[in-house]
Amino acid sequence: MKNKTLLTVLSIIGMGLLLGWFILQMKPPHVNEKSTPSANQQAQTKTNSPEEKYIALTPEAQQKAGIRVKVAGPVQIKTVLELPGEIQFNENRVAHVVPRVEGVITAAYKHLGAPVEKGELIAVLESRELADLKSQYYTAIKRRELAQITFDREARLWREKVSAEQDYLAAKTALAEANIVVTAAAQRLLALGLTQDALDTIPQESQSKLSRYPIRAPFDGRVVRKHVVRGEAVKADAELFMIADLSTVWGTITVYTEDLNQVHLGQKVTVRSEELGLEATGTISYLGYLIDAQTRSTQAHVDIPNPEERWRPGLFVTVEVAEKKIPVPVAVAAEAIQTYRNQPVVFVQHGNGFEVRPITLGRRSGNGQWIEMVNGLSAGERYAADNSFVLKSELGEAMAPQ
Incomplete structure (x- = not known):
């Protein structure tokens, strides 16, 4: 029994010694330097990012x-300040053509978009009112001629002591009144746009031409609106044509209160249109004095040369105002x-x-x-x-x- 117990103890001790020997013979784990990047390698990785x-x-x-x-x-x-704007007509070069008398259009010579020159005939109106005024002027001229003849005779007779001074003075007064009537009749015709040369030809005009009223262009430009056709009856204040000189246009810009100190009259600005790819240099000719209560802004006008008429009214633009270097x-x-x-x-x-x-x-x-x-x-x-x-x-x- 004792021998069996001793054998068991020795076997356990032997197995322990054998296990310890195997453990001592095992090598420590090899550290792979490539598995953990060094600081220099990390820096190189960052450099190659x-x-x-x-x-x-x-x-x-x-x-x-x-x-x-x-x-x-x-x-x-x-640096520049960019402001929104819109191309508009130069209001100093826009005219609304009205007949000034009632009548019927007998001819319209210009179509929409047509160029016109100053004084060019663009339409003809037949007006009974004009015929009446011309008749009054013609009658006044004839009466003045008769008054002149009477005055010349009475002056001669008065100088010859044939007639009384009273007759001479009456003839003189009648001549002065006749001149006043002629002047008044002429002024009514001049107010309709007739020239003095046209008035001088009235005595030689036939009855059929007394009612003819020529409508002429007030300046060089282009017909941008037309509201009349042949045979149409029009009133004295009806707009027949709108003529605009497009050689210059306005760039109307909105200037907010915080930008007012950077915008000045006479300042050179650059106007750009992204839609048409246009760019031009203009001058600020007007800067508003009133601030809109809703938008807290005012308006300014930029005079833009437009010889090729490429800047069209209604076009949205951006206006660049140079501030400082x-x-x-x-x-x-x-x-x-x-x-x-x-x-x-x-x-x-x-x-x-x-x-x-x-x-x-x-x-x-x-x-x-x-x-x-x-x-x-x-x-x-x-x-x-x-x-x-x-x-x-x-x-x-x-x-x-x-």
Whole structure:
């Protein structure tokens, strides 16, 4: 029994010794240096991140792609104030043509959009009222002629002591009254737009022409509205034509109260139309004195030369008012800015290649040529200006999944 117990104890001890020997013979686990990146490797990974990707490009390839390099540095940026506006007729060169007498249109020579010259005949009206006025003028002239003959006779007889002075004075008074009647009749015709030359021809006119009323253009321009056709009966105040001189137009702009100190009479401004791709320089000729209670704004007018008549009334425009020139320490050409992963970037030259540099944008010049760099780029650094989109394309191909 004792021998059996001793054998069991020895067996357990032997198994323990054997297990301990195996444990001592086992090697510590091998640490794979590549499985845990070092600090330098982490820094290298960050350097090769898309945000700081380096694009190698030889000078020959750069020249072939048309990539032009510029140096970032200080620039004078002219800031501008953009105001909404609309093209309108120059109200100083617009005329509403009305007949001034009632009648019937017998001829309309100009169609809508037709050019006209000052004094050109554009329509003819037959008016009974005009015929009556011309008849009154003709009658007044004939009576004055008779009064003149009577006066000349009475003056001669009075000088010869044949007639009494009373007859002479009566004839003189009658002549003066006849002159007054002629003058009054002439004034009524002149008020209708007839010229003195036209009045002088009335005694020679036939009865059929007494009612003829010619309607003429008041100045050089273009027919922009027409409200008359042949045979139409019109009243004295009816608008027959609207004629506008489109050689100059107004850019009517809305100026808010907070911008009033930056807008002045005689100021040069730039007017742009994005819809038609037009641009012109004009001068502010009027600045309103009243502020609208609802919009808290006033209106200003810009005189815009329009020799080709491309600026059309009703067209919406943007008016750029130059404020001042501001020096900025670092600016780049606007075409150098690219967007990568929803962030503005520039491509900075290093050796035979370019580095993608995230930037923070600042103010933009009024002509859009320069953009201020707030962060990301220092003065003196060289960057890709022209055709920088080629580098963006190369960057996109490099980052594409293989």
